[in-house]
Amino acid sequence: DVKVTQSSRYLVKRTGEKVFLECVQDMDHENMFWYRQDPGLGLRLIYFSYDVKMKEKGDIPEGYSVSREKKERFSLILESASTNQTSMYLCASSHLAGGRSNEQFFGPGTRLTVL
């Protein structure tokens, strides 16, 4: 059974703290993604990675960075958390075939609250 796991389901942090969100997939997928989901806005892509140590900015990368040191792990870092980063964060992975990404498998999400 395919699986994407995220380090925490709920997280509460204070403004200015550095926050690490971890994501691990066991499907040997090349691509990994970080999204945030907010009511009325849907899922917005923050960063994605198509290979180890490779990363590409998505639509809303400001205030975030990522790290992919191993194929199975993709980390999202909030260098200095702010209240407008309170959101649901979803990690996903997909297989690369024919030069195109395929079905994305999502983790259960991390609901982050920044006070």
Place this chain on the structure above:
Amino acid sequence: RKEVEQDPGPFNVPEGATVAFNCTYSNSASQSFFWYRQDCRKEPKLLMSVYSSGNEDGRFTAQLNRASQYISLLIRDSKLSDSATYLCVTEDTGGFKTIFGAGTRLFVKA
């Protein structure tokens, strides 16, 4: 203008009804199209891919209209378990940048 637009709903339908959702996209270079389903407080999961020729999976039919830049999802004989948010998804030419619509909420009532 949003790259992918959906009617947020909610659509409230009785069991057994047929319901259709449309989704418009702005990037003519979009190559791949999908419908995902997201249950309340759960992660999105792929419902079906959308092919140029249209495709059907049981009670679900998806169609693509490239000329008008929209995709559709038709659900026949609605079940209570179909209640969810349906997300329209496109993927750009490069195959990596995936754009999700904000979703259409469906409530199927007994």
